[in-house]
Amino acid sequence: MEFGELLAIFGPGVAGAIFGTGWWFWVDAVVCSAVIVPFVHYLPGIFASFAALMFNCVRKGDLDYSPYDDGDWRLKLWLFIAYVVSFVSLAASVGLLIQDALVKSGPSAWTGVAGVLQCVFVLISGLIYWISHPE
Numbered sequence: 001m002e003f004g005e006l007l008a009i010f011g012p013g014v015a016g017a018i019f020g021t022g023w024w025f026w027v028d029a030v031v032c033s034a035v036i037v038p039f040v041h042y043l044p045g046i047f048a049s050f051a052a053l054m055f056n057c058v059r060k061g062d063l064d065y066s067p068y069d070d071g072d073w074r075l076k077l078w079l080f081i082a083y084v085v086s087f088v089s090l091a092a093s094v095g096l097l098i099q100d101a102l103v104k105s106g107p108s109a110w111t112g113v114a115g116v117l118q119c120v121f122v123l124i125s126g127l128i129y130w131i132s133h134p135e
Contacts, residue, residue: 011132015125019052022121029107029114037107041115044093047085048119052126054082060133086123093119 026045030037058075097112 007132008134011128015129015132017125018121018128019049019125022118022125025114025121026118029111033107033111035105035107037111041096041107041111044089044096044115045118045122047089047092048122051082051086051089052122052129054085055079056126056130056133058082058130060130086126090116090119090123 023045026042055078058079062075063072063079093112093115097109097116100107100112101109
């Protein structure tokens, strides 16, 4: 079997396992936290999941990589917005990690680390799933 066939077979399963692992880190941090985790800490993971859903709505076959063709500007704009949302969610999770590490009255630093791991794993799983889509 070629790599492309193996990726098409096992890619969605690997992506689902990575997605579940990312959310497992977050659930573990919330359950083991000594204080109530504010809702703002949930938002980066929710938006990372939404961004992964956004860029998986675009089929690779619909994209035209020609710089002179203006036919696919809506798809390219959609992907651009999806990647902006994903990187903003990652930046927000890093900001919350720094806040958790500096403020002693809030959640522990593990909550911030779990938020960053959640965003990274969710976005990696979305990219693996997008790559493993059959044409």
